[in-house]
Amino acid sequence: MAKTKTTYFCQNCGYQSAKWLGKCPSCGEWNTFVEEVISKSDDKKHGIKKGEKKSHPVAIGKITSEKEERTDTRNAELNRVLGGGLVSGSVVLIGGEPGIGKSTLLLQTALNIKGKRVLYVSGEESKQQIKMRADRIGIENNACYILNETFTTDIFKEIETLEPEILIVDSIQTLYTDTLDSSPGSISQIRETAAELMRFAKSTHVPVLLIGHITKDGNLAGPKVLEHMVDTVLHFEGDQHYGFRILRSVKNRFGSTSELGIFEMHVGGLREVNNPSEILLSQREEAASGVAIAAMIEGQRPMLVETQALVTNAAYGTPQRSATGFDLRRMNMLLAILEKRSGFKLGTKDVFLNIAGGIRVDDPAIDLAIVAAILSSLEDIALSTNTCFAAEVGLSGEIRSVAHVENRILEAEKLGFEKVVISKFNLKGLDKSRYHIEIVGVAKIEEVLSELFG
Ligand code: TYD
Ligand code: MG
Numbered sequence: 169m170a171k172t173k174t175t176y177f178c179q180n181c182g183y184q185s186a187k188w189l190g191k192c193p194s195c196g197e198w199n200t201f202v203e204e205v206i207s208k209s210d211d212k213k214h215g216i217k218k219g220e221k222k223s224h225p226v227a228i229g230k231i232t233s234e235k236e237e238r239t240d241t242r243n244a245e246l247n248r249v250l251g252g253g254l255v256s257g258s259v260v261l262i263g264g265e266p267g268i269g270k271s272t273l274l275l276q277t278a279l280n281i282k283g284k285r286v287l288y289v290s291g292e293e294s295k296q297q298i299k300m301r302a303d304r305i306g307i308e309n310n311a312c313y314i315l316n317e318t319f320t321t322d323i324f325k326e327i328e329t330l331e332p333e334i335l336i337v338d339s340i341q342t343l344y345t346d347t348l349d350s351s352p353g354s355i356s357q358i359r360e361t362a363a364e365l366m367r368f369a370k371s372t373h374v375p376v377l378l379i380g381h382i383t384k385d386g387n388l389a390g391p392k393v394l395e396h397m398v399d400t401v402l403h404f405e406g407d408q409h410y411g412f413r414i415l416r417s418v419k420n421r422f423g424s425t426s427e428l429g430i431f432e433m434h435v436g437g438l439r440e441v442n443n444p445s446e447i448l449l450s451q452r453e454e455a456a457s458g459v460a461i462a463a464m465i466e467g468q469r470p471m472l473v474e475t476q477a478l479v480t481n482a483a484y485g486t487p488q489r490s491a492t493g494f495d496l497r498r499m500n501m502l503l504a505i506l507e508k509r510s511g512f513k514l515g516t517k518d519v520f521l522n523i524a525g526g527i528r529v530d531d532p533a534i535d536l537a538i539v540a541a542i543l544s545s546l547e548d549i550a551l552s553t554n555t556c557f558a559a560e561v562g563l564s565g566e567i568r569s570v571a572h573v574e575n576r577i578l579e580a581e582k583l584g585f586e587k588v589v590i591s592k593f594n595l596k597g598l599d600k601s602r603y604h605i606e607i608v609g610v611a612k613i614e615e616v617l618s619e620l621f622g
Contacts, residue, residue: 173205174204174205178200178201185201242280242281249402250400259399261398265382267408272305276305276438279312280309287326291318292339299314335369335377337378344357347360395418399422401417402417405528413431414430415430430444459476460475460540461474465533477544477545481516488519505565506543521538533560535560536567555589558588570591581603587605587608591609592609
């Protein structure tokens with residue numbers, strides 16, 4: 169085999185250099201140089217091996233479409249996020265913060281899948297550690313094999329003898345290949361090892377599940393090209409202090425990206441949560457001020473969440489504002505709307521906002537519930553526990569319509585709510601007689617006030 173040749177490329181503009189440079193002389197960007205392989209060996213030019221057939225253009229009408237073959241992961245939430253199971257030959261990347269449960273999720277999946285040989289390659293934990301985890305999860309599966317190896321050539325050797333039907337790699341950052349000198353976890357190593365796994369998946373039709381670390385700012389560590397290469401990118405997220413974990417699809421070549429799976433971490437691994445509203449509504453006996461329920465939608469799933477607000481007189485000069493699970497700037501905007509449009513003096517108040525359950529909400533339909541919670545706390549009047557809200561609040565105090573309002577209403581009805589407050593504009597085309605829940609349409613903040621406090 170001829171010696172591998174590598175060179176350095178600026179990831180921003182593509183400038184080529186024989187040496188590593190801190191600043192790109194062409195585009196002026198810093199820290200953009202990455203080592204890349206330019207020729208691996210003689211028999212492999214332009215990625216085509218000797219004897220391998222070149223591809224020729226084919227008219228699209230002549231291409232026979234095949235239904236992709238999917239493996240049931242026996243985990244309803246994971247199946248849903250993948251778009252209905254694991255597609256043969258696909259490469260799925262799962263990213264998430266340390267300790268969120270990525271290894272647990274995939275080990276559990278490996279143990280759960282019956283009738284298929286699964287190879288779980290770990291560069292992070294020893295066999296004993298994995299065994300201990302498997303014991304906690306409490307599922308036995310003799311077709312699940314564990315391998316402690318990080319050198320890809322050796323991994324592929326083991327794969328040749330074992331012939332697994334599903335491959336799991338924990339994590340892509342620990343793998344290394346000898347075609348490059350750089351250390352494991354470096355951008356070029358991640359790219360090369362991922363490319364090797366991609367080629368393996370595409371040529372053998374074995375699905376590959378990769379675990380990826382994320383950086384401090386929440387992106388997957390490594391080159392962006394990694395996310396471009398793989399078929400599916402999933403994010404596993406949640407608050408460390410709460411049990412809930414949300415599996416979100418960020419990219420999916422074989423399904424929708426608006427799906428999401430919900431899990432709960434407990435002593436025996438991850439439990440699928442099929443009815444999220446039940447756990448997101450906090451356990452209270454009586455109505456309290458500062459609490460309002462929002463009928464929101466995450467992905468495709470309606471769920472009811474509790475928003476809690478605490479409004480008090482600011483003890484110090486500058487009022488404090490804090491929001492957990494909600495965008496602080498958006499909360500400040502809602503406070504400004506309330507101040508301007510309905511004359512509430514919130515400028516001298518401390519305002520604290522919390523979304524129960526430790527989840528993060530981006531759905532604008534939660535606005536109205538937040539406004540209701542803030543007003544309820546400000547006036548110290550508890551809202552009825554049987555009312556929920558679903559509408560966006562505009563800058564001029566108008567109550568705006570939201571998408572999928574029928575699903576939200578149905579979910580509220582299913583959970584026994586008696587009244588749902590929505591935008592008047594959502595009432596159009598809505599057949600109220602179909603629902604057994606009272607539906608109230610409002611158009612302005614003032615109408616919300618009279619609806620809340622009479
Ligand atoms: P882990 O899967 O190791 O996270 P990651 O691979 O994303 O870094 O999950 C670690 C956490 O999960 C750890 O803090 C303990 C917790 N855990 C449970 O609560 N119950 C269990 O049954 C298992 C296996 C883990
Ligand atoms: Mg792990």
